[in-house]
Amino acid sequence: xxxxxxxxxxxxxxxxxxxxxxxxxxxxxxxxxxxxxxxxxxxxxxxxxxxxxxxxxxxxxxxxxxxxxxxxxxxxxxxxxxxxxxxxxxxxxxxxxxxxxxxxxxxxxxxxxxxxxxxxxxxxxxxxxxxxx
Amino acid sequence: xxxxxxxxxxxxxxxxxxxxxxxxxxxxxxxxxxxxxxxxxxxxxxxxxxxxxxxxxxxxxxxxxxxxxxxxxxxxxxxxxxxxxxxxxxxxxxxxxxxxxxxxxxxxxxxxxxxxxxxxxxxxxxxxxxxxxxxxxxxxxxxxxxxxxxxxxxxxxxxxxxxxxxxxxxxxxxxxxxxxxxxxxxxxxxxxxxxxxxxxxxxxxxxxxxxxxxxxxxxxxxxxxxxxxxxxxxxxxxxxxxxxxxxxxxxxxxxxxxxxxxxxxxxxxxxxxxxxxxxxxxxxxxxxxxxxxxxxxxxxxxxxxxxxxxxxxxxxx
Ligand SMILES: Nc1nc2c(ncn2[C@@H]2O[C@H](COP(=O)(O)OP(=O)(O)O)[C@@H](O)[C@H]2O)c(=O)[nH]1
Ligand SMILES: [Mg+2]
Numbered sequence: 001x002x003x004x005x006x007x008x009x010x011x012x013x014x015x016x017x018x019x020x021x022x023x024x025x026x027x028x029x030x031x032x033x034x035x036x037x038x039x040x041x042x043x044x045x046x047x048x049x050x051x052x053x054x055x056x057x058x059x060x061x062x063x064x065x066x067x068x069x070x071x072x073x074x075x076x077x078x079x080x081x082x083x084x085x086x087x088x089x090x091x092x093x094x095x096x097x098x099x100x101x102x103x104x105x106x107x108x109x110x111x112x113x114x115x116x117x118x119x120x121x122x123x124x125x126x127x128x129x130x131x132x133x
Numbered sequence: 134x135x136x137x138x139x140x141x142x143x144x145x146x147x148x149x150x151x152x153x154x155x156x157x158x159x160x161x162x163x164x165x166x167x168x169x170x171x172x173x174x175x176x177x178x179x180x181x182x183x184x185x186x187x188x189x190x191x192x193x194x195x196x197x198x199x200x201x202x203x204x205x206x207x208x209x210x211x212x213x214x215x216x217x218x219x220x221x222x223x224x225x226x227x228x229x230x231x232x233x234x235x236x237x238x239x240x241x242x243x244x245x246x247x248x249x250x251x252x253x254x255x256x257x258x259x260x261x262x263x264x265x266x267x268x269x270x271x272x273x274x275x276x277x278x279x280x281x282x283x284x285x286x287x288x289x290x291x292x293x294x295x296x297x298x299x300x301x302x303x304x305x306x307x308x309x310x311x312x313x314x315x316x317x318x319x320x321x322x323x324x325x326x327x328x329x330x331x332x333x334x335x336x337x338x339x340x341x342x343x344x345x346x347x348x349x350x351x352x353x354x355x356x357x358x359x360x361x362x363x364x365x366x367x368x369x370x371x372x373x374x375x376x377x378x379x380x381x382x383x384x385x386x387x388x389x390x391x392x393x394x395x396x397x398x399x400x401x402x403x404x405x406x407x408x409x410x411x412x413x414x415x416x417x418x419x420x421x422x423x424x425x426x427x428x429x430x431x432x433x434x435x436x437x438x439x440x441x442x443x444x445x446x447x448x449x450x
Contacts, residue, residue, distance in 0.1 A: 003157070004153075004157055005156070005157060005220075005247075007153070026223055027223065029221065030216060030219065030221035030222055030223045031216075031219050031221060032219070032221060033219050033220045033221045034221050035215075035221065035222045035224060035245050036221070036222065036223045036224065037224045037227060037243050038223050038224065038225040038227070038228065039227050039228060039231060040225070040227075040228035040231065042231075043231065046234075046235050047231055047234040047235060050234040050235045051227060051231075051234050051241070053145055053146055053149060054145065054149055054234075054240055054241055054242060055149065055242065055243060056146075056149035056150055056152065056153045084146070085146065
């Protein structure tokens with residue numbers, strides 16, 4: 001009867017301190033009509049993946065400022081594969097040097113938003129790239 | 134294999150997907166729910182309600198830990214409001230429950246109200262059924278907790294816990310009678326805060342005043358400090374006492390019958406309406422009816438009367 005509602009997990013892996021950016025993105029996604037499962041700070045990749053599976057999300061949006069993106073993000077991708085859940089896409093935002101982007105994409109991160117990206121750009125990307133299941 | 138088969142084989146992804154199909158109102162979900170139904174009716178269902186920020190999610194987390202300590206499997210359904218303007222939602226209850234994320238004995242699902250007003254989503258009952266069929270011993274439902282008309286939870290849960298916090302002060306008088314009637318157990322959380330004792334005392338007095346003698350259960354007021362896990366053991370013990378009361382008094386059977394009567398009534402209503410509407414909408418009949426009412430060549434009362442009569446006659450033949 002009704003159509004699929006897009007569900008997105010937004011969280012913050014790693015140890016860095018605040019989640020302002022993640023919250024801004026979460027709110028923007030809600031305002032775009034999506035259901036956002038917000039899991040907060042200090043998440044391990046394993047916790048993120050477990051939550052994404054239980055919540056049956058279409059994609060995972062991760063915010064990362066700590067500089068640990070090159071280890072944490074590929075790890076989320078690997079754990080998703082281990083759990084046969086790599087149909088769930090990952091995108092990320094935060095302080096990520098341009099040079100690291102190709103490596104992250106090769107590791108299975110579908111999109112990387114660098115500082116200065118507007119929330120509208122993110123919403124547009126989600127609409128265009130996260131196909132309804 | 135279908136989703137139900139996979140769920141009965143402990144496939145978590147299948148369970149998560151069926152919950153989504155239920156929430157999205159997919160017709161296919163019904164066949165799966167039919168298949169799961171014989172495997173339901175075993176879980177003990179706890180409802181948790183109370184104002185936003187009272188500590189519901191924190192207590193769900195603690196109660197979950199306590200039951201896990203007893204070796205029980207726990208399902209959690211946490212509900213947050215859908216924005217009426219955008220249809221979107223931020224579901225943030227998991228923040229307090231992250232430590233259970235990887236525990237295979239715990240399954241947590243966040244749901245948005247999607248327009249439902251009673252503190253839970255329309256899908257909640259069926260999602261609980263899926264968790265029940267998954268073999269969860271306990272299912273905890275956290276309601277939205279905005280209004281005081283969160284009565285739907287009472288019908289859904291064997292035991293309803295109402296969470297309050299100190300600082301309501303004199304406002305405790307303002308607590309609507311409704312909230313006192315829905316709780317089987319009352320909790321004053323944030324007992325570290327000033328006024329907790331007073332709030333608990335006032336609540337006890339109000340409960341005693343409102344207590345009817347025919348009721349075999351007198352709700353207690355407990356104090357907790359959710360953050361630090363204080364008072365959780367006593368709370369879970371009180372849940373057990375309530376469950377045992379339900380069993381020994383025969384109240385459980387009455388509760389289940391009433392719950393099923395309401396479920397059946399609602400499903401009949403939906404089913405009959407959908408079928409009737411399908412028939413009435415054929416060949417632009419419905420639009421024609423609207424037109425007749427609009428130009429006053431007929432009235433809605435006559436049209437509905439005749440339509441219902443017509444549907445029943447058709448079905449008799
Ligand atoms: N001081 C104090 N804070 C608490 C206690 N229990 C929970 N909190 C805090 O209250 C806030 C809201 O808790 P939450 O569980 O999200 O409330 P909910 O909106 O009712 O689900 C959080 O910051 C908790 O850490 C408590 O016993 N004492
Ligand atoms: Mg909550």
